[in-house]
Amino acid sequence: MDATLLPDMLGYKDLADAGLTRRQFERLIDAEEYERIAPGQFLRAGATDDTTAAWMAIAAKRPQATLCLLTALSIHDLTDEIPTRSNIAIPRGVKPLAAWTAPISWHHFDAATFAIGRTEYALPGGRTIGLYSGERTIIDLFRLSHDWGSDLAIDALKRWLRVKGNSPSRLLTIAKSFPKGKPALQNALEILL
Numbered sequence: 001m002d003a004t005l006l007p008d009m010l011g012y013k014d015l016a017d018a019g020l021t022r023r024q025f026e027r028l029i030d031a032e033e034y035e036r037i038a039p040g041q042f043l044r045a046g047a048t049d050d051t052t053a054a055w056m057a058i059a060a061k062r063p064q065a066t067l068c069l070l071t072a073l074s075i076h077d078l079t080d081e082i083p084t085r086s087n088i089a090i091p092r093g094v095k096p097l098a099a100w101t102a103p104i105s106w107h108h109f110d111a112a113t114f115a116i117g118r119t120e121y122a123l124p125g126g127r128t129i130g131l132y133s134g135e136r137t138i139i140d141l142f143r144l145s146h147d148w149g150s151d152l153a154i155d156a157l158k159r160w161l162r163v164k165g166n167s168p169s170r171l172l173t174i175a176k177s178f179p180k181g182k183p184a185l186q187n188a189l190e191i192l193l
Helices: 014-017 023-032 048-060 067-075 134-143 149-160 168-175 181-193
Strands: 009-011 034-036 040-042 086-092 103-107 119-120 128-132
Touching: 009 014, 009 048, 014 023, 023 034, 034 048, 040 048, 040 134, 048 128, 067 086, 067 128, 067 134, 067 149, 128 134, 134 149, 134 168, 134 181, 149 181, 168 181
Parallel strands: 086 103
Antiparallel strands: 009 040, 034 040, 119 128
């Protein structure tokens, strides 16, 4: 069996399609060709960094999982802070997934507004994970400022305003769906503009 012909990411449910028995796959794991990244999810050793491996495992098991808050700020280049753990949102009522390769902070957001500002972030192997837009992330930081502090939200808003093409009116339109965050955001915009 030539392991190089197998996909980088495999789960037990994928073994038959890959032409492997469970015993053959266990041998590949014992030979450290694959490593467990989450329950039932395995990745070719060295295929990617630990954080991306965790995101791949989460996206495979929880398609609605979405990178949010500080993680999303970092991806959108709206902060200089380096996240020590991945912030991932799931709708309320959805169970978080154990990912063993990197620390995860799970956040439960209202299902009614969960899709607002949700885009896709490309991962290796043609996979994707949800990512909140810069606008949605800023709104979330303002509405959750009791947990995150207002400085992070204000600094992100300042950086966002400096990007050509960003529109405060579009930001406020999105914020209408989040009544807890809109007043603080509107006040900050009035001061900054």
